[in-house]
Amino acid sequence: MTELTKTLELKLVKPNAHKRRKLQETREAFQQALHAAFDARCTTQTEANDVVVNYDLSGYAKNALKNYVPQLTTTYNAGELHDDHPVRFTNEGLRLDHKPENAIEWYVKIPHHDDYCLWMPAQPNPDQRDWLEALNAGDAEMGESRLFERDGTWFLHVTATRDVDVGSGVSAENRTPIGVDIGEASLVTVCHRDECGSPTAPELWADEGKTVRRLRKTYFTATRRLQKRGSERIADSFGDDLWNQIDDVFHRVTREVVEYAESVENPVLVLEDLTYIRESMDYGEYMNRRLHGWGFAKLHAQIRYKAVEKGIPVETVNPRNTSKECHACGEVGYRPKQATFKCTNDTCWLGEYQADVNGAVNIADRYLSGESRSREYENDDDSAEDGARLTAPQDSQADADTQQKTLGTYAS
Structure with a gap:
């Protein structure tokens, strides 16, 4: 239970x-x-x-x-x-x-x-x-x-x-961890290792990431123009429509993530822990934008409750360096491009790899290493289970410099 x-x-x-x-x-x-x-x-x-x-x-x-x-x-x-x-x-x-x-x-x-x-x-x-x-x-x-x-x-x-009731009594060590990486290029990326330990069957929702970025940009551009003209009510209605479209994308993608998990034997979905994210963030530009603006917490919550309703357990892990470490050798690398991870270990066979898939595999491996943490704890006040604490989407680092707005109707 x-x-x-x-x-x-x-x-x-x-x-x-x-x-x-x-x-x-x-x-x-x-x-x-x-x-x-x-x-x-x-x-x-x-x-x-x-x-x-x-x-x-x-x-x-x-x-x-x-x-x-x-x-x-x-x-x-x-x-x-x-x-x-x-x-x-x-x-x-x-x-x-x-x-x-x-x-x-x-x-x-x-x-x-x-x-x-x-x-x-x-x-x-x-x-x-x-x-x-x-x-x-x-x-x-x-x-x-x-x-x-x-x-x-x-x-x-x-x-x-x-x-x-969750799962069928399968022990944690006999489950197949599926890493779930929530990002800005690919909205969500999932991947797990096969019986030989190789990353297999990755799935990326990159087009959906583009769609959400486009809707966010449209939201900011249009509503700012309308507000400057004094058309607050039209701006609110327009914003409602765009956020409904974004929410439709979120619901479809999170449903497909759970369907992916259902295709894997004895799955456990592994997410980054929002509590650790809060502890490591200083409320600077990037993390404010990631947690509040991008909808990180809302996607996190939707995946969780849809998975649990299907009887699929969900665990969370410390997200530290999941996007920076090489899943093959553990070396800290870098991303020359948004979608590319490069390992700096000359002896590692990996070289370059798809960055979001690398992150998803690292998230899954955290579960295997015993770093997982159940969501059944009391003080996760940043989980935003229904997205109610999210603010307006921020589209760039320049937007992150502006004052945070807390939205009303959209925040429901």
């Missing part, structure tokens, strides 16, 4: 004028409190509480803000805020009710302020029905939830955690 966290998607069904007004009031109060606490540069929950306590919000929203604002001002070094962050509620804030006899089976209670809540009919993602039923039955634990509006429709994203 392993613990799995997933984001459940619910669409609120045609709220009447009164409920729409209350939802808008909640959103406006949340935005005001968020901006006030952020502008005050609150770095602790106590400082944030002193700011948000005076706003007309439920305690669940205030408590979520007290956790969120210090993350923005310290962990993520955000320089400015997008105008439309989703409204956040702590795990005690929502209640579900299931009425299978009704045409609309599911209802959710959303806090408005401390003395008033809204019961809303909701339409869940049909692929997540079993998760929602587990949550309603108490077999899964509810986490933080987010409320937002997109194109006139209101949505809720609710995180849920439950234990799932």
